Amino acid sequence: MTDADLLSARLRSHDYKSWRAKVEATGGCARPVKLTGRSAILDRDGEILVERAGDIFAPCGNRRVSVCPACSDRYAGDAFHLLRAGLAGGDKDVPALVTEKPRAFLTLTAPSFGPVHTRRTTTSGRVIPCRCGGYHHPDDPRLGSPTDPDTYDYIGSVLWQAHAGQLWHRFVIALRRALAGHLGVPARRFREVARLSYAKVAEYQRRGLVHFHAVVRVDGPDGPGDPTPRGISADVLRAAITTAAQVAVIATERPDGSALLLGWGAQLDLRQITASNASDVEDGDGAISEARLAGYVAKYATKGTGTTEGADRPVRDGEHIAYLDVSPHHRRMIEICWQLGGLEQYEALNLRRWAHMLGFRGHFLTKSQRYSTTFRAIRGERRSWRVRHELDQLARDTWGEAGDPIDLDSVTVINDWRLLGVGHNNHAERELAMAIAERIRQQRTTRRETRS
Numbered sequence: 396m397t398d399a400d401l402l403s404a405r406l407r408s409h410d411y412k413s414w415r416a417k418v419e420a421t422g423g424c425a426r427p428v429k430l431t432g433r434s435a436i437l438d439r440d441g442e443i444l445v446e447r448a449g450d451i452f453a454p455c456g457n458r459r460v461s462v463c464p465a466c467s468d469r470y471a472g473d474a475f476h477l478l479r480a481g482l483a484g485g486d487k488d489v490p491a492l493v494t495e496k497p498r499a500f501l502t503l504t505a506p507s508f509g510p511v512h513t514r515r516t517t518t519s520g521r522v523i524p525c526r527c528g529g530y531h532h533p534d535d536p537r538l539g540s541p542t543d544p545d546t547y548d549y550i551g552s553v554l555w556q557a558h559a560g561q562l563w564h565r566f567v568i569a570l571r572r573a574l575a576g577h578l579g580v581p582a583r584r585f586r587e588v589a590r591l592s593y594a595k596v597a598e599y600q601r602r603g604l605v606h607f608h609a610v611v612r613v614d615g616p617d618g619p620g621d622p623t624p625r626g627i628s629a630d631v632l633r634a635a636i637t638t639a640a641q642v643a644v645i646a647t648e649r650p651d652g653s654a655l656l657l658g659w660g661a662q663l664d665l666r667q668i669t670a671s672n673a674s675d676v677e678d679g680d681g682a683i684s685e686a687r688l689a690g691y692v693a694k695y696a697t698k699g700t701g702t703t704e705g706a707d708r709p710v711r712d713g714e715h716i717a718y719l720d721v722s723p724h725h726r727r728m729i730e731i732c733w734q735l736g737g738l739e740q741y742e743a744l745n746l747r748r749w750a751h752m753l754g755f756r757g758h759f760l761t762k763s764q765r766y767s768t769t770f771r772a773i774r775g776e777r778r779s780w781r782v783r784h785e786l787d788q789l790a791r792d793t794w795g796e797a798g799d800p801i802d803l804d805s806v807t808v809i810n811d812w813r814l815l816g817v818g819h820n821n822h823a824e825r826e827l828a829m830a831i832a833e834r835i836r837q838q839r840t841t842r843r844e845t846r847s
Contacts, residue, residue, distance in 0.1 A: 480768050501608075591611065716750075
């Protein structure tokens with residue numbers, strides 16, 4: 396059957412309404428987790444207040460828009476609130492005092508491993524010729540690929556990518572040392588006088604290497620509610636970031652045993668953060684508003700490697716690399732990951748496991764402990780809201796609008812579900828689910844614009 400036939404069969408099926416309800420309950424998840432079992436809400440006496448049983452869909456929770464746009468959209472919303480809480484405060488256990496503290500938004504990039512095709516423009520918008528002599532369209536698949544693949548340092552780029560998370564850790568240590576030096580205290584005593592809080596997200600460049608976008612804030616030793624030590628200003632923080640980016644290095648070796656020093660690229664983008672609530676504020680000095688910055692980082696957090704950069708699933712066999720839907724440049728990076736992963740000296744890097752990520756082994760969104768709230772807390776609030784909604788509906792059905800709401804602390808939620816499978820039955824169902832997700836997204840946008 397063709398996709399059109401499968402789609403028509405699903406729309407005309409006797410259980411279409413119940414199937415659509417399951418999909419809508421997940422927000423239009425493109426790869427739902429199918430479960431069977433029961434869920435019940437019990438009061439203190441063990442009496443069942445609300446119960447549901449049968450087969451349900453649960454969202455897959457994948458953050459990558461290339462895998463599931465609906466779950467990616469939800470992840471982006473959670474990431475926005477997590478980032479915004481640490482920027483603006485006044486919510487989620489973070490005081491509004493954080494807006495007055497030294498803060499900076501920085502982007503750390505990978506070094507060069509060889510010339511690549513680029514498309515740069517002048518301030519007037521005129522396209523600058525690439526070093527290959529040509530002019531590239533913005534969607535040219537050659538952008539980011541080496542101008543001379545034979546001389547490009549693929550081994551160095553993969554090893555840098557595999558150590559990127561560790562290199563960030565070295566950067567944080569160097570930043571603490573630089574700030575401690577400015578305060579006139581030993582680096583080991585920095586935590587006694589100040590605390591470095593940050594949130595960072597990794598984003599793939601077109602050349603297949605990640606760069607890190609990060610929000611950095613200096614608190615007192617007790618966290619966001621503690622004033623920053625006197626002597627640490629926004630200018631001091633930016634100077635310390637510049638120094639730390641220059642001195643943070645990791646020493647490793649190439650397959651032949653020769654030494655290889657890994658550091659950050661020369662390009663460091665460093666911006667001041669303004670306290671404006673406007674989502675489109677970005678002045679001529681490069682300053683960026685809290686709302687716009689949180690939106691940027693949330694967008695970066697949901698970008699996967701996609702078909703033009705890497706694979707969305709792990710590579711299980713080296714022979715499969717030749718059949719991946721990726722560019723020749725990124726295929727070569729995956730091949731190098733697989734080759735290096737078979738060498739004993741790189742066993743700790745586990746490169747074959749991360750070959751589909753072009754060697755990157757870190758989390759895409761991480762934060763320091765006291766930067767702001769957590770994903771667990773945000774998702775816990777969402778679950779509590781759903782239970783509250785069910786109990787409020789029960790109270791209205793039982794006692795009418797005059798009834799007292801049921802205390803959330805007086806109930807117990809019991810779930811007993813078993814896995815049936817993952818994903819829709821066919822491509823047509825997946826496309827239909829994605830259409831439902833787009834409709835839900837448009838409705839949410841309309842409601843937001845109406846309220847504003």
